[in-house]
Amino acid sequence: MSGAFPAFLDRGLETLDPDALRRHQWARVQTLARAAVPANPFVAAQWRRAGLTAPADLRSWEDFRRLPLTRKSELVEDQAARPPFGTNLSYPLDRYVRVHQTSGTTGAPLRWLDTQESWDWWARCWGFVLRGAGLGPGDRVFFPFSFGLFVGFWAGFEGTRAIGALAIPGGGQDSAQRLAAMETLGATAVCCTPSYALHLAETARGRGVALDRLGIRATVHAGEPGAGIPAVRARIEEAWGARAYDHAGMTEMGAYGFECAAQAGLHVNEAEFIAEVIDPATGGPADEGELVLTNLGRLGSPLLRYPTGDRVRIDRTRCACGRTFLRLEGGILGRVDDMLIVRGVNVFPSALEGIVRRFPDVDEFLIEVYRRGQLDEVRLLLEVNGHPKAVVAAVQEAIRVDLGIRVEAVPVPGQSLPRYELKARRLVRRAIE
Ligand SMILES: [Zn+2]
Numbered sequence: 422m423s424g425a426f427p428a429f430l431d432r433g434l435e436t437l438d439p440d441a442l443r444r445h446q447w448a449r450v451q452t453l454a455r456a457a458v459p460a461n462p463f464v465a466a467q468w469r470r471a472g473l474t475a476p477a478d479l480r481s482w483e484d485f486r487r488l489p490l491t492r493k494s495e496l497v498e499d500q501a502a503r504p505p506f507g508t509n510l511s512y513p514l515d516r517y518v519r520v521h522q523t524s525g526t527t528g529a530p531l532r533w534l535d536t537q538e539s540w541d542w543w544a545r546c547w548g549f550v551l552r553g554a555g556l557g558p559g560d561r562v563f564f565p566f567s568f569g570l571f572v573g574f575w576a577g578f579e580g581t582r583a584i585g586a587l588a589i590p591g592g593g594q595d596s597a598q599r600l601a602a603m604e605t606l607g608a609t610a611v612c613c614t615p616s617y618a619l620h621l622a623e624t625a626r627g628r629g630v631a632l633d634r635l636g637i638r639a640t641v642h643a644g645e646p647g648a649g650i651p652a653v654r655a656r657i658e659e660a661w662g663a664r665a666y667d668h669a670g671m672t673e674m675g676a677y678g679f680e681c682a683a684q685a686g687l688h689v690n691e692a693e694f695i696a697e698v699i700d701p702a703t704g705g706p707a708d709e710g711e712l713v714l715t716n717l718g719r720l721g722s723p724l725l726r727y728p729t730g731d732r733v734r735i736d737r738t739r740c741a742c743g744r745t746f747l748r749l750e751g752g753i754l755g756r757v758d759d760m761l762i763v764r765g766v767n768v769f770p771s772a773l774e775g776i777v778r779r780f781p782d783v784d785e786f787l788i789e790v791y792r793r794g795q796l797d798e799v800r801l802l803l804e805v806n807g808h809p810k811a812v813v814a815a816v817q818e819a820i821r822v823d824l825g826i827r828v829e830a831v832p833v834p835g836q837s838l839p840r841y842e843l844k845a846r847r848l849v850r851r852a853i854e
Pocket of ligand 1: 680681682683684688740741742743744
């Protein structure tokens with residue numbers, strides 16, 4: 422254990438009863454308010470819109486819920502108006518030691534600064550993720566990933582160090598070299614997107630490498646909802662001979678969700694985040710809807726009441742692992758914006774993926790969406806081994822039975838669809854041909 426992270430193994434936080442957890446969060450909100458409200462122009466403006474001007478004006482959770490939501494578009498506009506970092510800064514610029522940016526999947530990328538304290542906080546949050554996956558001192562965690570401006574795996578790397586495990590960087594290598602490095606260095610865990618775990622499995626198969634003999638016991642996934650989809654998880658676990666754990670995080674928010682040994686939904690780290698769920702139509706509280714988060718340990722560039730764009734269903738029952746943190750049932754169900762309406766049926770792309778991945782002969786797929794009036798039409802492109810016609814027909818039938826919709830599906834040549842190291846983009850919207 423590094424002496425620099427004394428709070429890391431404070432398991433007490435993960436089993437606090439609900440009242441104690443709320444008191445812990447309230448104390449953290451007050452600390453956040455004292456740091457940010459007097460000094461941070463972006464946060465101060467949000468508070469003024471709720472009629473609050475000083476940290477002490479926040480007296481109750483009702484006051485907290487009166488704070489207007491922070492929209493991503495406001496952050497983008499703020500950075501465009503005051504480039505390059507905007508005004509969500511609680512300290513002078515020379516206090517910040519890290520910069521990262523979002524992938525820009527949904528618009529202009531956001532840049533985000535961290536102080537030394539908030540970078541330690543990131544590592545602490547990743548400690549929850551890695552410990553949730555059963556990792557600790559003695560583990561060797563491989564990051565098959567080119568380290569760039571994307572925050573996720575940098576933070577995972579720091580988190581690995583923070584739990585006392587060995588962190589192995591896998592940048593500047595191709596997939597085959599990464600497999601060899603894992604073997605040579607005795608990696609026991611891998612951190613990557615679900616898509617890349619499957620791609621590595623494909624590479625191993627092509628080279629006759631027995632992936633399940635490498636000694637990897639856990640794979641930890643981020644960047645996409647895939648590991649929470651049962652068929653995707655099963656496929657990764659079978660290929661690697663390891664348990665696959667889902668994790669959720671965002672550059673601008675932090676690493677907020679993780680899975681435990683029970684693999685029964687995604688825990689939200691309520692020691693470091695406040696989670697709310699709102700009905701996207703009314704903005705009122707709901708059990709299923711859009712996840713809204715507040716981070717409690719990033720005082721230099723905090724986000725209060727930020728709609729994540731992720732659709733979730735909340736489960737507050739006690740988990741078998743003993744943690745009291747709430748769970749998101751089935752992980753992230755999909756992006757609020759990505760929901761398709763196919764022949765009157767609401768369908769998330771993750772539901773289609775959950776079916777496609779049950780077929781071991783399908784190596785890769787792409788969902789093409791065509792808009793006709795108010796309706797979405799879906800065409801699935803499938804890279805199939807063996808007998809394409811039969812497999813394609815079986816996939817279509819499974820979609821019809823499970824989702825009640827008929828979709829067009831066509832086989833495409835092997836290796837013709839893109840492979841991804843970072844966020845996979847398997848949904849493409851096209852104009853009608
Ligand atoms: Zn649990």
